[in-house]
Amino acid sequence: MLEIRNLHVTVEGREILQGIDLTIGPGEVHAIMGPNGSGKSTLANVIAGREGYTVTAGEVLFQGKNLLEMPPEVRACEGLFLAFQYPVEIPGVANLYFLKAAVNAVRKYRGEPPVDAMDFWDLIHERMELVKMDESMLKRSVNEGFSGGEKKRNEVFQMAVLQPYFAVLDETDSGLDIDALKVVADGVNALRNAERGFLVITHYQRLLDYIVPDVVHVLVNGRIARSGSKELALELEEQGYALYNEEPGRARRAAA
């Protein structure tokens, strides 16, 4: 459902992504691991359509459509979701109000009428339970004064409400205590089905114990240095990225 071919991206003249190839089918969960600054968030942002990134080569198809041509809000309405590494605060805008605006924006795009108030209420409560979120969070302003963990949980909550076809989770596990980590993983697992795809960016193989990926990729210096099964994550945990820090040929030899 998501096909990335030979993607090259520069930021302020510097090439951050240097030819990414990645194909994720419906129902699949792919994990991306890699050192700080290797380009993981850049990839996530380019998929979501954030400004400031220049695609110099390559293409990204989402359900067969050219994703790079669409403005970010259209990508979202097409069913693409990004759980942010650093969710931003929007003072004075109630979480609930924001979510309703988002749900209705997507519905409008699909030619559906605004969500029925009762239906929305039911959905919200069902999803709140899923991520064990407190009701008081609905009235609070979007992410304002939320703890690091609460912000991440709120991202998963929004994802659960919006029910995208494809979700990118950028370090959603960072800063979570062990209980919160399980809650977030449960939330993601509950959404896993034969149609929905996930790209999970993480530094810790621990998350992958809970969200078991189909494929693990190692992103180093803007390239996918290696792809493999879940065990690759364990291996990385032990050995770190030192082996990959040279040119890609070395990495392949090292792994052989």
Place this chain on the structure above:
Amino acid sequence: MTDSSQTLETLANSDYKYGFVTDIEQDTVPPGLNEDVIRLISAKKQEPDWLLEWRLNAYRHWLTMTEPTWARVHFPPVDYQSISYYSAPKQKGDGPKSLDEIDPELRRTYDKLGIPLAEQAVLAGVAVDAVFDSVSVATSYKGKLAEKGIIFCSFSEAVREYPELVRKYLGTVVSYRDNYYATLNSAVFSDGSFVYIPPGVRCPMELSTYFRINASNTGQFERTLIVADAGAYVSYLEGCTAPQRDENQLHAAVVELVALDNASIKYSTVQNWYPGDAEGKGGIYNFVTKRGLCQGRDSKISWTQVETGSAITWKYPSCILRGENSVGEFYSVALTRDYQQADTGTKMIHIGKNTRSTIVSKGISAGHGQNAYRGLVKILPTAENARNYSQCDSLLMGDQCGAHTFPYIDVHNPSAQIAHEASTSKISEEQLFYCKQRGIGAEDAVSLIVNGFCKDVFKELPMEFAVEAQKLIELKLEGSVG
């Protein structure tokens, strides 16, 4: 969001949709100001001698004054001799006895503005007094209010019907010597609204005045006086529009509020005078003096304003907290775009013991708009245990606009507790992207964020007005994104 984006679309093409002119025969006094003009206005209104004297005193004092220059606004000098000081729609005989007798052309004007004068059509629970240029043309729901002893009528009518009440309170909060514009108003004011709520009465509906400037080369100088007697409560709304004209027009109003023991007055304004065009040509000079006196103990006066129109806004709705435990509040959203200038804020004068005041000011600047908050918190020696909380936030949209904050604090009693917070922010690219990533388009995202910024003020407005204010802000910000 669906609703608001549709509103934006339909309104986008008509930048200022209240810019039309009503074609109606007007009775207009030739331009110029002298004692004869004042005598003429007073005579047209069949005023008692004491009021004419009061006007003349004001005029003589005004001649000794000069225009204030301390505000952070810039404009060419106003030629006070080129303004006409009285203009009224011509009417046959004595004027309308009931709403049915109103000139159909006038009625259509108010319909167009969305202010229906017919009582059955009036928003549930809102009584309206409509002021067209210099005179009040209609007041609805009078009978129903009279049953409770509430007086809600035009100022001229109040002078005729309740001269003692008017004489007792007129000028007690804003004296005719107060300031250049208030003094001018005292000399030439033509009409306005008068409200009296008797002891212990809670006004059962929102009272509302709708001001409309129609004639060209006229000034609008209305005067509003609201008295809430002991234990009374009233919520009062004020709205304003004017036709689109190339020359600047002066609006110098005075509003006086008096709250006796335990009384409470809530005064809300949504100001949408014509702001001038995108190049800064034309527009209303909105130089207004609004002040409330918390005379009785445990009284409360709350100002809420949403200022979106006018070429220049110069106004500082204030509270004099004389009664013990009295409370003053000021909630303000001021938006300037294109070449609009606003210098607005409040004064909280603490005189009585345990008096409290709250100031929440939100300034939004877009385009070349200049927005200044100017506020004074003064604690007099008698004001034991006074408290004030002030919060002034500015939101900048673009890099050509400006926001300025001038908080003055003057404390003469050591027991005072004063807290002041201020912030300046921009709508960040991150916030916009976050909204977009959730499916919300740029325009809707901006109104969402701006509404969030204004929330603490909007929540003080009565329901219908809050919705109105929100739409107005959205409309005003149309095209300011990016």
